Amino acid sequence: MLLVVVAVVLAENVARLSIPYLVKEGIDVGIPPIRQDDDLRPLLGIVGAVLVATAVQAVARGRFLVLQGRIGQHVLVELRRRVFRHFQALSPAFHETYTSGRVISRQTSDVDAISEMLETGFDGLVTAALTLVGTAGILLWLDLELGAVALLCGPFLALLTNWFRTASGRSYRVTREKVALVIVHFVESMGGVRAVQAFRREARNEEIFDDVNDQYRAANLVAFRLVALFMPGIRLVGNVTIAVVLLYGAWLASRDAVTVGVLAAFLLYLRQFFEPMMEISQFYNTFQSASAALEKLAGVLEQRPDVPEPEHPVALPSAAGEVRFEGVRFEYVPGRPVLPDLDLTVPAGQTVALVGTTGAGKTTLAKLATRFYDPSAGRVLLDGVDLRDLAGDALREHVVMVTQENYLFSGTIADNIRFGRPDASMADVVAAASALGADGLIRAMPDGYDTDVANQGGRLSAGQRQLVAFARAFLADPAVLILDEATSSLDVPSERLVQDALRTVLAGRTAVIIAHRLSTVEIADRVLVLEHGRVVEDGAPADLVAAGGRFADLHRAWEDSLV
Structure with missing residues (x-):
C-alpha cells in the first residue's frame, strides 16, 4: 500500500509542478502565434495540457487521501491494540503506582495526537518536501542566475525552521505533560465522586483542577506564540524574495536575458515554494505533539511485567489443588x-x-x-x-x-x-x-x-x-x-x-x-x-x-x- 501511495504522490506533485511551466509555455509559445497569425492552436494545446494536469492532480489527490487514511487507521488500530494488551499484561504492582488517569491519557489523548499526525501531518510534510525539492530544481533549470537569486532565501529559511523545530519540541513535550495532569485529576475526582461529596471536597478539587487546567492553557499559549512568530517570519522571507526576484527578473527581461513567461513561471513557482513552509510549520505542531505522546506510549510499552510468562511452560491439564x-x-x-x-x-x-x-x-x-x-x-x-x-x-x-x-x-x-x-x-x-x-x-x-x-x-x-x-x-x-x-x-x-x-x-x-x-x-x-x-x-x-x-x-x- 505504501508503494502505491508513493506512486500517487509523485503523480500528484508532477502534475502540480507542471502547471507554472505550462503557464510559461502559454506566454512564450502560445501567445506569439495569436499576435502574428491569429493561430489559437498552440495556446489551446497548452490550455488542454493544463486541464489534464489539473485532472491528474485532483484524482491523485483524492486517491492519496483515501490510502493515507487507510494506512493511518491500520496503524492506530494496531497501536491501540498493543497498548491495551500491554496494560493488561502488566502486573498489579505496575497498576498500583500508575494511576488510572495516566492509563486513560495514554489510550486517548496520546493516541489522538498520533492520529492527527497520521491524518494531516504526513500529507503536509510529503507535499512540502516534494514541492521544495522540485521547485528548487525547476527554478535552477529555467534560469540558473535568476534561480540562484531566488534561492538566496534558503539560509534564512533554514535558521528560522531550525529555531522553530527546537522550541516547539520543548513546548509540545510540556503540553503533553500538562494535559495528562488534567486527565488524571478529572478521572480521580469523578472516580471518587462519592468521597468528594461526602467530605465536601468540591471546592478544593475545583482549585486543583483550575490550577492544572491553567497550566495546560499556558503551555498551549507558548506553542501558539511560537507559531505566531514562525508563520509571519516565513511570509516575510517569502514576500521579500518574490519582490527581489520580480525586480531583478524585470531588469533581466528588459535586457532580453529572460522571457516574460520565464519570469511569470518564477513568480508562480515561488508562491508554491513558500506555501509548503506553512505546511511544514503545521507539521511541526502535529509532529511535536505526536512525538511527545509517542515517548509516553513507548515508556509504557518498554515496561516489562514483573511476573513474566515462562519461556517453556509446564502443562497442567488438571489440578488437585495442593x-x-x-x-x-x-x-x-x-x-x-x-x-x-x-x-x-x-x-x-x-x-x-x-x-x-x-x-x-x-x-x-x-x-x-x-x-x-x-x-x-x-x-x-x-x-x-x-x-x-x-x-x-x-x-x-x-x-x-x-x-x-x-x-x-x-x-x-x-x-x-x-x-x-x-x-x-x-x-x-x-x-x-x-x-x-x-x-x-x-x-x-x-x-x-x-x-x-x-x-x-x-x-x-x-x-x-x-x-x-x-x-x-x-x-x-x-x-x-x-x-x-x-x-x-x-x-x-x-x-x-x-x-x-x-x-x-x-x-x-x-x-x-x-x-x-x-x-x-x-x-x-x-x-x-x-x-x-x-x-x-x-x-x-x-x-x-x-x-x-x-x-x-x-x-x-x-x-x-x-x-
Missing part, C-alpha cells in the same frame, strides 16, 4: 520483608483461614498464591509445579481470587457470572446461581438474568454483588479459590445469605480465606494466625480457641462485639 510455599521471602520495599521465610503446605481440598492483624502478610500470601507477584526468594507451587513455570492462562484456570471489591463490569448479570467462562451456556449460568441460592433473587429483578448491573454493579446491593462474584467463581470451577476479605463489606443479613453460598462454593476444592470477621473463619478446616509474616498458630478453629492463644483472644473479642 498449594505449597517453600522458603518464601517477599518484600515490597527492598530490605523490609513482609514474609521473611515462609514454609507452608495447604493440602488439596482443605479450607484454610488466615487471620492476624493488619500488615501481618495475609493478602501478600494470597497475591503470591495467585501469582500477582513473584517471591523475592523461594517458590510457590501448585501440585508440585512452580507457579513461574505455569502459563498465565493455565494458572488462572486453576486458581481464582475473589476480593471485597467484587468488581462487576458493564453488562447484564448473566454476562458478569460467565466472566470467567465466556463460553458458558445460559443453563450453566442458571445452574451456578441456583447452587448458591441466588436464582430466585436474580429472577425477581426487573429483567432477571438480563438485568443491566449499571456502572460497577451500582444497581445491586453489596450482598447481591457478592453473590454474583461467588457465582462467577463457582462457574469458573477452579481447583484453588482464594477469598480476600470477601464478606467484609456486608451487613449481618447479607453476610448470612453469603455464608450459605460460601459452603457450596468451597465444597470439594482448596480454599484460602482471609477474613477479619471470624464468622467466615468458622467454616474453615484449619486456621493460620500470622504475625509479621510468620505463622504463630496453626490448627482447627475449635482447638485454637481451647488452647487460649492469639486466636482465642481474637475469637473472644469478636464474640464480645456481637453482644
